[in-house]
Amino acid sequence: MIIKNRSETYELLCLRFLNARMNLSTKDLNNYLNLEKGYIGELKFDKLLLENVSDELLTINDLLLEYKNTFFQIDSVLISKDTIFLNDVKNFEGDYYVDGDYWYTISKNEIKNPLEQLKRSESLFRRYLHSLGFSTTIESQLIFINPKFYLYQAPMNEPIIFPSQLDHYMNKLNKRAVKVQDRHMKLAEHLVANHIKKSPFTRLPSYSYQLLKKMIMCKRCYSLNVVIQEGKFVICKCGCKEEIDAAILRSVEEYRLLFPERKVTTNDIFEWCGKVKNKKEIWRLLSRNFKVIGHGKYSYYIIDNSR
Secondary structure, eight states, X not given: OEEEOOOOOHHHHHHHHHHHHSOXXXXXXXXXXHHHHHHHHHHHHHHHHHHHSOTTSEEEEEEEEEETTEEEEEEEEEEOSSEEEEEEEEOOOEEEEEETTEEEETTOOEEOXXXXXXXXXXXXXXXXXXXXXXXXXXXXXXXXXXTTEEEETOOTTSOEEOGGGHHHHHHHHHHTOOOOOHHHHHHHHHHHHTOOSSOTTOOOOOOOTTTSOOXXXXXXXXXXXXXXXXXXXXXXXXXXXXXXXHHHHHHHHHHHHHOTTSOBOHHHHHHHTTSOSOHHHHHHHHHHHSEEESSGGGOEEEOOTTO
């Protein structure tokens, strides 16, 4: 049973939008591409669980917690009757090797040891559970999801699951899938309630409304190379086709995320979307979907929670 679904982090969403609308530095671009690739790998693991593992397991995706002023993140938490499984999913691609406690790409660039990160998260999670008075067995696994990944000199006695071992791991999880008790459900609900939605380690470049490119972004490939067809559809070179009203409303959410301090006005959304519709049509669309505050040129729109 999925208790918490996975969604893009605030950092990933912002970088995705900014990458389409400005030139990111090499550092910011690499950070964005790594986050995007990691998210794709996590979704692939979620799909494997959904298709192959019993619904008796309680599943919490993408959990960020704090214990004694220390933050720790877990990609996937699976709660069974007698064990909690912590999964750290890596979408590494290419050849890597291990030398003692150090991990390298095949071109000899050192990377963070993912096993140390996993052990740190497990230790903090164990202490977090202890503070709640909850005691159970914890098993952590480092999951390599990409079939194009290879690790030379891989340590044999570490909790690593390689792509060829995923079927076996799914079978192992199924054997532990026994109906959980109320205390397990209460724990899962507590963990989700204490999930930190916005990481304190978010890294974003500086940006401003004036300097960003203005146009509707393709919802599939995140490009601004779109055209408007018959005033009804947004068409992208990647083949994606979307109704223009839906695309504009999606662009409003993008605008609100990047500029929480700015008001949503007809003029700004008209400009933000690349003037794909006239202002009157934008006004009508916003009026139907948001609550208007004020009158005339000073009016703006907010989410209407009563709808």
